[in-house]
Amino acid sequence: MTLNIGGHKFQFVCNILPETDSRGVISELFPQDLYEKKDSVKLHKYGNGPFCKFKIPDCWLGRQGVYAILIDDNMVYIGECEDLLVRYNSGYGNISPRNCYIGGQSTNCKINSNILQEIKNGKVIKLFFYETSEMFAVEDDIISRLHPAWNSKSGNKRKHTELPKSSAKTKSVERNRSNNSPQYSLLTQYLLNLSGNEYKLTYDQLEQIVEGELPNSAYKHRAWWGNGGHSHANYWLDAGWQVGTVNLGKYVVFVKAGC
DNA sequence: CCCGAATCCCCGTGATGCCA
């Protein structure tokens, strides 16, 4: 079974099936409780289980490329790996106590927890894989075009020393004042659909559009709305708009670039 | 005062390598 994602033929790996007990009930694990230093280190945002345990078949050992997680045939996550078996059987599929705490691998916890939740909701989780040495470029391309729900908006900040420049990863970010993270790409989409040469948006409207809170700087500093000097300015510049008038904390007037 | 540009810092991500 294969699946076309972003123009690439992904191969079916397996359904992700968490380990169950003798009655067939999913075994929910709380590795965070087992960590020796739990009184001196804080849990990270994804570290508060429950988690589950799962494995993929051994034949995927050493397979380099891009993987896709699907829920009921909807693609929700794209990632790349040097070794698919290690990535799943030692990473996502088996959460260690240390990884639940600050400094641990929060991504593993996030993906594992999401998978467990979806399966408990009766969903079917499928794993697909596209074998390639150009995994960074392929991953980047698919994420930028399809915006999988579970992919953080943040950059994958791993070593690039072994990578050609053309495949350097750039993801957007997940960080923010709360769990209510703004998704600025939604602003780009919104502006792209506007007609006219000028458009006024209140802060409330902006926060509805980006489905999250604007940062404090957006309220306090006019510079945040500058049309240059910040990477986030690209979200409106890429849509062909510039920031015109700003009334801090109240509204922002966007004007069509070139007007 | 407005605006753009520059800069610093924080932190998420996931690969790597070491150790038991």
Next chain:
DNA sequence: TGGCATCACGGGGATTCGGG
């Protein structure tokens, strides 16, 4: 093999500075 510490990297947030 599993658990863990460490690291490089770069985007976003926050702030400052200088020119007009």
